[in-house]
Amino acid sequence: MSDRDDFRELRDKIEDGTITGAKKEEIEKYAVFLSKNGVADEYFSTDPRQFPQVCETIRMLLLKKYTEEIDRQTTAMQKTNIDLQRKSNELSGQNKKLQIVVIVLMVLTILVAGIQIYVATRPNEQISQGVILLQDIKISLTKTNSVHEAAHHPSAIPQGIVQKKALQQKQMKHTLNK
DSSP: OHHHHHHHHHHHHHTGGGGGGHHHHHHHHHHHTTTTTTHHHHHHHSOOOHHHHHHHHHHHHHHHHHHHHHHHHHHHHHHHHHHHOOOOOOOOHHHHHHHHHHHHHHHHHHHHHEEEEEHHHHHHHHHHHHHHHHHHHHHHHHHHHHHHHHHGGGGOOOOOHHHEEEEEEEEHHHHHHO
């Protein structure tokens, strides 16, 4: 587009009031056009007071568009901040629950350890009686094993029985040989 086309477009939008609905990019284009050397003399020579008014209008509209854009970004950032705060609060609540669980587990661990230490260090009559009973059983078993072993030991067998057995074995061999 030429400068002349930009001027006509700008003049038409100002006259019919549609300049206020122009996009930020269009307003920036008009601001660039108005800032060029010689524009005031060439396009506003018939009414020189109109040039500063048009420039002020474009400047105000551009400022409005920048402010609107900043407002949109600020709103988006506020929503993000609110979401982050909500998530932070949720995590904080979960963290508190987890801390309570950890504390309960620690107390239970200490309690169980205390019970184990108490049981291990106190004299227990039932345990003592059990040890004595086990010792009695061991002694009884030892005596039983000794009697059993003694009964089957060769020296425990009377001499007459041994001789009688030997004689029986000889007779069997003699009978088998015939």
